[in-house]
Amino acid sequence: MRSNLVLPQSVGVGVGVGVGVGVLMGWWAWRRYSHPQLPTQWEEAGEVTRLVVYPLKSGGGIQVNQADATPYGLTHQTLMTGRQAPRLTTIHLTFDGTVVTFTSQHHPRSLALTLDLTQITALNNVKEAVVFNADVRGYDCGDEAATWVSDVTQYSPGQQEGQGQGQPPLRLLYNGDLTLDRVARKPTYYEFKQFKKTDTLFYADTCAYMLLSESSVEELNTRLHSPVTSDWFRSNIIVKGTPAYDEDHWAYVKIGDVILRRVKPCDRCVFTNVDPTTGTKTHDQEPLTTLKKYRLLKEPEAVAKACSAKPVFGVHLGINQCGTIRLGDKVLVARTADNPNWKF
Numbered sequence: 638m639r640s641n642l643v644l645p646q647s648v649g650v651g652v653g654v655g656v657g658v659g660v661l662m663g664w665w666a667w668r669r670y671s672h673p674q675l676p677t678q679w680e681e682a683g684e685v686t687r688l689v690v691y692p693l694k695s696g697g698g699i700q701v702n703q704a705d706a707t708p709y710g711l712t713h714q715t716l717m718t719g720r721q722a723p724r725l726t727t728i729h730l731t732f733d734g735t736v737v738t739f740t741s742q743h744h745p746r747s748l749a750l751t752l753d754l755t756q757i758t759a760l761n762n763v764k765e766a767v768v769f770n771a772d773v774r775g776y777d778c779g780d781e782a783a784t785w786v787s788d789v790t791q792y793s794p795g796q797q798e799g800q801g802q803g804q805p806p807l808r809l810l811y812n813g814d815l816t817l818d819r820v821a822r823k824p825t826y827y828e829f830k831q832f833k834k835t836d837t838l839f840y841a842d843t844c845a846y847m848l849l850s851e852s853s854v855e856e857l858n859t860r861l862h863s864p865v866t867s868d869w870f871r872s873n874i875i876v877k878g879t880p881a882y883d884e885d886h887w888a889y890v891k892i893g894d895v896i897l898r899r900v901k902p903c904d905r906c907v908f909t910n911v912d913p914t915t916g917t918k919t920h921d922q923e924p925l926t927t928l929k930k931y932r933l934l935k936e937p938e939a940v941a942k943a944c945s946a947k948p949v950f951g952v953h954l955g956i957n958q959c960g961t962i963r964l965g966d967k968v969l970v971a972r973t974a975d976n977p978n979w980k981f
Contacts, residue, residue, distance in 0.1 A: 674978065675896060675957060676889050676971035683878030685892060685966045686851060690873060698868065698913075703963040706895040708837045708956060709817075710845035711873050724790045724916035741789045743916060750785040752778055758813050766810060768842065773819060775810025782809040812839045821845065821955065824901070826943035830980045831900040836955040847903055848874040848884055849951035856881035857950075860927050868913045869924065870905075872951050876968050884952050888979035891969040894960030898979075902934065902949035909950075 689698035690711045704711040728741045739750040762777040787807045821836035822843045823829060838845040849872035858864040867875050874892075876884070890897040909925045910918050925948070932948035934941045973979050 676976055678975070679891050679969035679971055681967055682883065682887070682970040683850065683876045683968045685874060685962060685964055685968060686877040687867065687875035688873065688962060688964060689868075689871075689875070698871065698873075703961055705961050706846075706892075706897075706956060706959050708835065708845070708959065709839050710841065711962070723911040723918055725786075726911055726913040727916040728786075728789060739785065743789050743791075744785070745788055748785070750782060752782060752811075754811055754813070757811050763815065764808060764810060773812075774815040776813050776815065778809040778811055783807055785809075821900075824943070827937060827939045829901045831898055831955065833955060836900070843903075844900060844953040844955060846874065846897060846954035846956065847872045847951055848876065848890065848897075848954055850879045850881065850884050851875060851877040852879055852881040853884070853950065857924060857927070860931075861924055863919075863923065865924050866913075869909060869911075870903075870951055871908075871913075874954075874962070879968075885949075886972050886974065887952070887970040888973045888976045889957075889971040890954065891971075892962050892966045894958060895956070895962055896958035897954040897956055899952050899973075900955045901953045903951040903953050904944045904947035904949050906947060 688701050688704050688711065690701060690704060701711075724741070724743050727743050728739055731738050731740075735755045736751060736753050739752075757776050757778050760776070760779075762779075763774055764777045766773050766775065786809050790807065816839045817837070819838060820834060821832060821838050823832045824843075836844065847870075849867055849870055851867065854865065854867050854870075884899075885902070887899055889899070905925060905928060907918075907922075907925065909928070910922050912919060928948035928950055929946065932950055934944055934949055
């Protein structure tokens with residue numbers, strides 16, 4: 638520290654003060670770097686046009702008029718994923734208190750599945766699963782639910798490498814209160830500095846929030862033979878009124894009282910090629926093939942290398958301040974260029 642270098646050792650008080658100031662300045666710098674202040678100036682960028690919650694991992698989304706933004710994502714949100722079982726996207730849920738009803742056009746006998754989550758929790762049949770190398774737990778919903786989901790997906794245990802014949806069918810898990818301490822999955826290939834230890838999620842892959850603009854989807858559709866909708870990208874906050882891909886440049890997003898921070902771009906995998914209405918993969922690997930032509934990152938180098946085959950589309954967000962989001966809410970943003978404390 639500077640005072641230690643310039644003051645003689647006999648000036649003990651000076652050294653003590655120098656160390657104290659150095660520690661204080663070091664703490665202030667750490668605090669500012671690791672807990673950057675929120676923006677004080679915001680720019681109106683558009684408005685919320687759709688809110689979608691996904692109570693079933695990889696299942697169909699539910700459009701709502703408003704939702705509470707919590708540390709775990711938009712509420713109404715309650716493992717095998719659609720990458721391996723695309724027909725999961727055709728399963729739709731409706732809620733009546735603690736009773737949830739599952740329906741799908743692909744059930745062979747057009748039967749619905751109805752479960753009371755209170756009863757599921759009371760049975761306390763807890764099972765473990767893995768989501769992207771993260772251990773998670775859930776309440777097993779029973780054999781009837783497992784059979785129903787397996788019938789809809791037509792999933793064969795032999796489909797996945799390392800899974801032999803004779804294994805039990807898919808199981809349906811309810812997270813309940815068993816995943817409250819699961820931290821957002823921070824990538825290992827790059828130090829995305831905006832992740833916080835307070836960022837949590839239930840069964841999502843990476844983050845509790847994903848935002849996408851309608852204009853980005855519209856621009857993509859000018860490049861495709863068959864247009865897609867925002868449902869193909871499973872974003873839970875969809876914004877209109879912004880230029881295409883403007884969300885790439887937002888550091889923070891403010892909607893009502895809710896404040897979100899961009900933690901990383903959303904890199905896309907083969908799940909993007911699953912048509913959410915039919916639950917089938919596209920024969921031409923679209924829209925992923927087209928996205929690879931112009932949405933691959935070039936920097937930072939480590940991210941570009943790790944995502945060399947994964948185009949980015951939409952942004953992952955963490956939450957700084959909870960509240961309620963409603964359709965038609967104005968979307969205010971603070972841009973990365975105007976917030977030097979925000980680092981990618």
